C-alpha cells in the first residue's frame with residue numbers, strides 16, 4: 544500500500560516510509576491511496592467463526608503489504624493483542640467496550656505496541672539506533688514507554704511537564720529504565736511539545752542522532768485501532784443487533800480508526816464523537832466553520848485538544864462531502880459538571896465505575912439513543928478509572944479497584960533527568976547521551 548500526504552497527493556511513500564517519517568515533509572498526514580474492502584459473504588458474515596488474530600491480520604495486511612512478511616506481522620499482532628477487550632453491559636442495550644486492560648491501562652497501548660513492533664522490524668540490523676522523541680501530557684508517554692521497552696535499535700526519550708502528570712502516569716514513564724529515558728521539564732506540556740518539534744527540524748541533531756516520532760498521527764498507531772471495533776462487532780453480531788458507537792474524542796484518531804473500519808465494510812449504523820468543552824468539531828457540525836479556540840483544561844484531560852489532527856483524515860474518508868459525513872457521524876460536547884454527575888449516577892444505579900473520558904462517551908451515546916431509539920449502543924471506555932482517581936468525586940474514589948501491577952509500580956524508584964524548558968539544554972543532552 545502507498546500513502547499520500549493530505550497536503551500534496553503527488554507525494555507518495557510506502558508503509559515503511561510512512562511509519563519511519565510519521566509526518567510527510569510538507570507536514571501533511573499520510574493517508575492510504577485506496578481503502579481495501581473486506582468481503583461481506585466470506586469475511587464480515589463469518590466473523591464469529593474467526594479468532595481475533597486472524598481477523599486483525601486480515602484487516603491490517605492490505606495496509607502493510609509486503610513491507611513486513613506475514614509471519615512477522617502475525618507476531619506483531621500477537622504482541623499487540625495480548626490483553627482482552629471485553630464488552631460489558633452497563634444497562635439494557637448499552638455496552639462499555641473496555642480498552643484499558645493493557646500494560647499501561649489505556650487504549651493507546653494498542654497503537655503504541657503495534658507501532659513499536661513495526662519500527663523495531665524496520666530498524667533491525669541498522670547499526671545506528673533511532674531515537675523516538677515524544678512529549679506527553681500523560682497517557683501517550685506511558686504507552687510508548689511500555690510499547691518500545693527493550694525493542695532493539697530503538698532509544699526512547701520522553702518529555703513530560705514536571706508536576707503536571709498524575710503520580711501513576713509519572714511512575715509509568717520513569718521506572719522502566721533500559722532504553723527508556725524521561726526528561727522532566729520545568730514547564731508546561733506545550734513547552735515539551737515545542738522542544739520536540741524544534742528537535743525534528745534541527746538537521747545538526749538529526750545527523751548525529753536520527754529522530755522519529757511516536758505521535759498519534761503515525762499510521763502505525765492509527766490503523767491498528769481498527770482491531771477492537773471488529774472484536775466488538777463480532778459480539779454484537781451474535782446478538783443479531785445493529786450497533787451505534789460513541790467514541791470519547793480528543794485528537795480524533797480513535798474514532799477515525801472506527802470510521803476507517805466502517806469504510807472497509809464493518810457494519811456500524813452510526814458514529815458519535817463525544818467531546819468535552821473543547822468542542823471544535825461539534826461547533827463545525829452546527830455552523831460549518833472549523834474554528835479552533837485555545838484549549839481549555841478539563842477533567843477528561845487526554846481530550847483537551849482544540850485542533851484535532853485526525854479530523855482531516857475523517858473528512859478525506861468522505862471525500863470532503865459534509866452531507867455524507869453527517870449521515871454517518873454526530874458530534875456532541877459535554878461539560879465537566881455533566882461528566883461528574885453521570886459518573887455518580889451510573890455508579891449509583893448500575894455499580895459501573897466510569898472514568899471521565901468514558902463518561903463523556905456514555906453521555907454522547909445516551910443523547911443520540913434518546914433521539915434515535917432501537918439501536919444497541921456501545922461506548923468506548925478508554926482508560927482504567929485508577930488513572931483518573933485524582934479527579935473523581937470523593938464518593939467514587941474509594942470504589943476504584945487498584946490492579947496489582949499498579950500497586951507494584953508505586954514501590955519502584957522514579958528516575959528522570961530534570962531540565963529547564965530550554966531547547967539548547969535538551970539538544971546538548973541529546974548530543975551527549977549515548
Ligand SMILES: *Cc1c(COP(=O)(O)O)cnc(C)c1O
Pocket residue numbers: 649650651682683759791792793794795796797798845846900925926
Ligand atoms: C488519548 C485519549 C483519548 C482521545 O483519543 P483520540 O484518539 O486522541 O481522540 C481519550 N481517552 C483517553 C483516556 C486517552 O488517553
